[in-house]
Amino acid sequence: MALLEVRDLTTHFRTDDGIVKAVDGVSFSIEKGKTLGIVGESGCGKSVTCLTIMGLNASKGTTTTGEALFKGDDLLTMDSKRLREIRGNDIAMIFQDPMTSLNPVHKIGDQLGEAILLHRDVTKRQARARSTELLKAVGIPHAERRLDDYPHQFSGGMRQRVMIAMALVNDPDLLIADEPTTALDVTTQAQILNLMDRLQEEFGSAIIMITHDLGVVAEIADDIVVMYAAKVVEQAPVDDMFKQPRHPYTWGLLGSLPRLNADVERLVQIPGSPPSLLNPPRGCRFNPRCPYVFGRCKEEEPQLEPVTGVPQHLQACFLDDETKELENRKLQAGAYAGEAT
């Protein structure tokens, strides 16, 4: 059984302008010890998906349907007492912005200790010892002394490591990391990615990694979900996703990355910008920006279906396999132009 199985999740927010369908029928699952990368542009619903799973959306004006089965229990219908027991204990989250997600008026040690004291029947002294241990594990020098420091006394990278320590303090089975390295320098990013790798080996946690950086997921993920406008457009194991991407949006994302190991004169650009989720386009949601669009795309909405012969690779696109093969070969050769031929 999968550790977490999300089925047909939808999250709708009621606003003054109408209903925003921030997540619209998303399904995926993750096994113990694996890493799942969720990729997409800002506003595609990747963060909301995770906030919904964690039950962190404001209850007012939010409608959620679907299932999120964690070890067989549905997180979405669970009563709040039970959810509080799971949150921070079995499932932990690392938030994007290390500068704002720590409380500036409490010492680091108290913030770390709080998470332990809430879930474990231990003394304050034991909690402090555990906090020290974790700070050491994430590579903060003089851990014992730093517990009495306030967040502003730490640099960005160190704060992010504190956030990770806080998430790991109760050995969670599932760690949700929302853009954990986006705000950091490459060197610090490498430190954090190494750390997550090591901790996964040590504690066997599963990780859901939300990011818009395909480089980061290529390094760390086992499976990848590509989201566009509140829906999953492609889902595959990491090697397949980079070697045999099947969706024009994924091609665009891959082509728009400047790379160290390839020379291109111009980057592929996906024209336009993501649609408003108040009123998404009819048919395939990517159709106004897709260079391969044809009649059917504007009428009918493609469903996420397995690629012929590769059951674990899912994609939602009407384009014929032949064209896909051709364009993909161009992409791999660095000659993809982001235009239909």
Add this chain to the structure above:
Amino acid sequence: MAAEELLVVEDLKKHFPITQGIIFQKQVASVKAVDGVSFTVNRGETLGVVGESGCGKSTMARCIMRLLDPTGGKITFDGRDITNISQAEMRPIRREMMMIFQDPYASLNPRKRVGFIIGEALEVNKMGSSSEIKRRVQELLDIVGLNPEHYNRFPHEFSGGQRQRIGVARALAVNPKLIVCDEPVSALDVSVQAQVLNLLKDLQDEFNLTYVFIAHDLNVVRHISNRVMVMYLGSVAESAGRNELYGEPKHPYTGALLSAVPVPDPELGRQRKRIVLEGDVPSPINPPSACRFHPRCPRFHEGVCDVTDPPVRDFGHEHTAACHYPLEGWPLTEAQMRQRSGEPVAS
């Protein structure tokens, strides 16, 4: 034809004083944000500047623009020494050097219409009547790929990428020779980033612009630059042509930076070993002695790196690096990184 120098910076220094006391403030220390940086930018080329946060890249940019007064050194722009000229003398030169800022949300005045934001520089410089300015602004909007009809809109009506285009249009308005881009794409999504990078490249070809392009993303810098300068804690660690720097880095810091860049190729990523630098960039108030990189360097040699300033070695083709033990080749494994060879060259 020899390349023509547009901007020459020699031994630029910017120290911010740290003072104590309320009325009789005395200087107790200084933050050496930029401490002896020299480089040249030729007309029509792009100089990329990379480094971690806090290495002084932005301060350097502000000094070039004379938004900050340098503590020492010399800046020559288009054959003219602009290091110590007054703000009044600076004004006509400002027209020839513009800046694009990092945060497209904070760098546009939310209370002004786009037309005003872009046209302001034209108005200040009295470059035409109001109808001429309006026409020019609409032309600029068209050049950067926005709808000229959106002249009367406010910044909040645009997305992040569109705002950055407005920033580009504003910088282009007065036909500058040099544009200093301070992390222009770091706040953007990859797909939007590609749009803005392509735009900057196209504009360079069209208007023969010169860029100083500051970023911390090495992939982006490689894509857009002709030459790249790596900064560490206020000084230049390495400087070279793009292909030399990325192909054969000489400074261990450059090597570590390159190995830390995530590659969007899972197979390659697994084969490759990240060289992880421990710790953070030290404080520029009290920087490490001699080579500033020595506390984090895998090639640190006690008694040399922390005692003698590293010599700036020339590797030919304008490739220079300040290191006692430059890298022998690339790529190197972590063990090879630690294995320094040869004797240090006395400075």
